[in-house]
Amino acid sequence: MLASLASIFSLMLSTLLMMVAFGLQSYVVPVRSVAEGWSTQTISLIATGYTVGFTLSCIVTPRFVLMVGHVRVFVALITLLSIGILLCGLVVDWRAWMLFRTVSGFAIAGSYLIIESWLNERVTNENRGSVFSIYLIATMVGTIMGQYLVPIGDPSNTSLFILCGVIFSISLLPTALSSSPLPAPPRQASFRLAALYRRSPVAVVGAFLAGALSGAWLNLGGVFTQRTGLTTAQGATLLAAVLIGSALSQIPIGRASDRMDRRLVMVFCGIIGTASCIAMTFSTGAEPLHLYLIAACIGSVIFPIYALNVAHANDLAQPDEYVEVSSGMLIVYGFGTISGPLAVGPIMERFGPASLFATLAVYFALYAAYAGWRIMRREASDGMVAKTDYQAMPPQPLGGECAAPAAAGTMQQELGEEPLVADTTSPTWRS
Template identity: 35%
Template sequence: MTRPATFGSALRSSWALLLGFSILMLGDGLQGTLLAVRADQEGFSATITGLIMSSFYVGFLLGSIITPKITANVGHIRVFAALAALASASILVHAIFVQVPIWIALRFISGLCFAGLYIVAESWLNDRATNETRGKLLSLYMVVSYLGVGAGQLLLNLADPSEYLLFILTSVLISIAVVPLLLSAGSPPAFRESVNISLRDLFRLSPLGLVGIFAVGLVTATFFALGPVYGQRIGLDIKNISYFMAAAVVGTIILQGPLGALSDRYDRRIVLTIVSLLAALAAVICGSLSQNSNLMLFLSAALFGGFAFPLYSICLAYTNDHLDPSQMIAASGALVLISGLGAVLGPVLIASIMERYGTQTFFWSMGAVHGLIGVFALVRMVMRAPVPLDKQGPVSPSAAPHTGSVMEGVQQLAHDEAIDDELGE
């Protein structure tokens, strides 16, 4: 199909995709918080809850691997419809069987489905864009993702998590999300394969980038998996838990752009160091204020989210600064794996720390992780010369570790296409 030449025409051809994805993210944002709150209400320990929530990311890793192969065989439309149906059904089964092994299996299935849904939707959206419109279109997509996840937290207030209604609502949202995507005009995109790159080579090229991506994946997954449990255990009611979770997303929306712009203008390692230490400080403040004013807790959570979560995009950009263009598509798959491993480990590890040393260690542990990122960035500044500013690529805004790497690959695919066009002229 012919790609729209202007951003306006690209937006008109993509509104159904963006609408469908916003509805999907509403369901995604609601289901994570709902399950964490319900698990705590059922008396599950923080460790067990962390294990349940981590299984989502195990499924996500597998989904990231198998979705491209399945899509190449049966096509985008069938894959998206099948995965959405499975994800919609799995959330309903949570309400029927409140048992730890079943919830672990269901979260695994949900993670696998959402990995595929993200990959299909993002590659489809990219097919609607040109090199001139891709950056704006994907940035809008990220804003839609943030808003969907944030608004999904607030839906928790509509009913009691111990009842069926919120599970049904989540299922309905995921099911409805299919409609505008499947009715969008145009042919589905082709799916391109890429060559492999080893983790060893990637670590050799950018140790700070990989360590940072792993750490931010760990913290982000931990916050969204255990944040509702933390809020419930410090005495927040359902309404304030939803505000607490949404505050972190709002902070991310506000600071994502400015922090990315700073890292484009200055040595990324300096920005990484400062922002990591600010995230660590915000985490300490959150842990200290948890028993006091709710308003101060929400503000400090917004600061924590604003400094902590955008680090993922900066780490991705820093890693790409040290790669050849031919390596970046393959590297995106490895970055999904690295961030996914952190996401699997984080909730289980920090939940165990909370059980042993107390609820307040939730934020303190995440603060320690960000402090270590800042220290490691300082060490790398001593050991390695900076990348010249004119050689740095732009930061791609990323809503979450699992979507960020996909988008980096998508944007680099566009870069490779531009090179191919130039060589062909």
């Protein structure tokens, strides 16, 4: 285990530094947008550019890697990340920012792809889960650290934007100078959304709603903190509370879903999310500690639910279909993240910042209701195949789902788990 960690230390360091810059970027952009007096609807359009770029990268980046290799693409993508945030500080216009954020979304998704492909090449089945757990911690710790850099600077000038660009550039060095062997080129996975929906409607609909929830929160949560009068330090703590809640709940939710019908866990998570968001809606202006606790409850379900849908979709797939399922789920999730800011931004503009959580409560309620309806439509024991392992995921799906390494035959190998082989003699169960 220690030998494996030593061989990927530079990769982990690059990841940590990249996520520090990512956390800083994801908070300073909405803070500066509010300071410029832009409407919430305008800010949501800027956010949509990021989600479009992120989704597009998962389709396009593997082709670039096939042409020129991992390292060259990684260098180019980190350079784009630095350029994107520096241009935001240089050209303060919302139309330009929408383009710059599209570039940033494209570059960050591609960077995840490179890092995770490299990780998969350097670990074994025996330590894969442990290494990816450390990787997950690095992404969350880095994001939180970056958010806490905002209070030490002034978002109204270029200092924080320059700092973010510098950190992105520094994150390139450990991996670019690493002597570790290069990973095998990935192959582009095909996806058939109609077939995926016919196989498991609850997984597809749930992935879309999970994307809408995370897209709205990740891009408009910072706007909420500013519109409600929280200081940048208090806002950073609120955002961090959501991530901490997510980190603490991943394992309990995963274990529960491995031991019972995953749809029941989806219903439970939807109920928790609905109640927590309603509580936050009526707690605007309360003591910060009260808000932090509610935010942690929201975080405990807002990010893990996508992993539930991915695991459920793979429960119904054959081993040679995991990559195709993974790609299709990511595209559905991407559509959800695009729709989230577009739908919630105008609502916040008209009804105020608290309406963010009122809208999220509606999404959570739909998530729980649809899973409950599918339970009534089909029994879990009716033709159910063997379960795949639940895989904990960071705040947004990372690059492991964009494409599969050539040596990896299943989604679990991509994400760090040795798969359970499905019972191919059982009929396909549609939930």
